[in-house]
Amino acid sequence: MMTEDLTGILERFCPMYVLLDDGGRILNVGPTLQKLRPRHAMPGQGFLDLFELLRPRSVTTIPALMGATDAKLRLRFRDEPQTSLKGAIARLPQGRGAVVNLSFGISILDAVRDYALTSADFSATDLAIELLYLVEAKSAAMEASRSLNLRLQGARIAAEEQAFTDMLTGLKNRRAMDQVLSQLISMQMPFALMHLDLDFFKSVNDRFGHAAGDHVLQQAARIMGEETRGTDFVARIGGDEFVLIFRGLEDKIQLNKLARRLIERLQEPVPYGGQTCRISASIGTALTSQFPRPAAAEILNAADLALYAAKRAGRGEHRFFSRCDEGDGCVAEIGRFG
Known part of the structure; x- marks a missing residue:
């Protein structure tokens, strides 16, 4: 399978993937993951230069990372904001590198609060979409509630002011x-x-x-x-x-x-x-x-x-x-x- 075909599939189904060569250099990343660092191109960087690996603690080198195919990875960006991510790594055949899938690894609250991600940034099959719908609905409901409360407060203040005002002269009553x-x-x-x-x-x-x-x-x-x-x-x-x-x-x-x-x-x-x-x-x-x-x-x-x-x-x-x-x-x- 050509790399172009592989990246097309990954972008569709794993929009937060990282494609690595066998030496741990980033070849490509998913469009949603790139959104987290829009001003800095990730391809060409070393994976461990960009991410700090928190779990497993024993994995500190690229060879150890390539062998951690049965482990759940916990990592975070080295620069700010140091968003925490979770993922898994899968080796590609014939020693052509590996794919790190982080699609399920970002906190929904972080995704919305820090990066304004929406359901369009995730695969249609991701459970994250359902959670995003809930977060977006909650945010919309809270904004509507805040707006309504402001209008009600303004109406209450206006009503109280009117109740204590002589409408003809503008003096108090x-x-x-x-x-x-x-x-x-x-x-x-x-x-x-x-x-x-x-x-x-x-x-x-x-x-x-x-x-x-x-x-x-x-x-x-x-x-x-x-x-x-x-x-x-x-x-x-x-x-x-x-x-x-x-x-x-x-x-x-x-x-x-x-x-x-x-x-x-x-x-x-x-x-x-x-x-x-x-x-x-x-x-x-x-x-x-x-x-x-x-x-x-x-x-x-x-x-x-x-x-x-x-x-x-x-x-x-x-x-x-x-x-x-x-x-x-x-x-x-x-x-x-x-």
């Missing part, structure tokens, strides 16, 4: 406010809470329509975002009602200046559709330091009382919540400091 208040109180962090209500907003809706009202709300939300810090919290909790929470800030002078800036900016005319919309704002502020054991409902109620005191004062005003020492109930302290 009442549910988010309740959560933030609960966290701040449980952490015993001092804060100030402003309850802001837009004055004359109903007349904008009545005169110019709800689209104009929506535009005014969006502009008001933008102003509140511009006048607050990144650590502050702004929420729309009703039609034209907003709550602002200032972490770690209870200085009345600073808070009053902030409230006055908000009122002044919200009084600026808002153009819409060739018309001019005019609103104002009333604000009531409560501080956690005013309560021995602050509770969310108590702070919100106090800010609400201060807000309505601001409205009774003529609107476009700011009031701080205050307690009376005489037992006559609660009043609001005029918000003019400094």
Whole structure:
């Protein structure tokens, strides 16, 4: 049989074969085995220069290798990655060398992970193909699962964000406010809470329509975002009602200046559709330091009382919540400091 005929048969049925001459020099290798070292041609190299023989331990020379036809060979590449292989050797007749068959000798995990081998790299009769199908199916299933998990995680995050967001203004909503208040109180962090209500907003809706009202709300939300810090919290909790929470800030002078800036900016005319919309704002502020054991409902109620005191004062005003020492109930302290 000519060598060309032999290599054709070997490539079809043993795609990880090594054809050796009688001196242990590599004459040819299977296409799959060559894939493991695509940048280095194996033919012409000495077999024991390319591979380190691990078993049998007694085989250290080419003559000993040629005589190990009844032994199972365990070997590995000498260079990186040092992939381990298993095989068997068969002598060719008339001293024409030998064939080392490694087709069953590579770990399926190594074949896929390190060399990206597929079922096309093995003989159709190899049991390795069945294992490769399983590995490929598992990899595809894991990738599909990972992709699905990422989509589900993204959808969950989006749903949670939507659940805590006012869709018209992009501000947080009442549910988010309740959560933030609960966290701040449980952490015993001092804060100030402003309850802001837009004055004359109903007349904008009545005169110019709800689209104009929506535009005014969006502009008001933008102003509140511009006048607050990144650590502050702004929420729309009703039609034209907003709550602002200032972490770690209870200085009345600073808070009053902030409230006055908000009122002044919200009084600026808002153009819409060739018309001019005019609103104002009333604000009531409560501080956690005013309560021995602050509770969310108590702070919100106090800010609400201060807000309505601001409205009774003529609107476009700011009031701080205050307690009376005489037992006559609660009043609001005029918000003019400094």
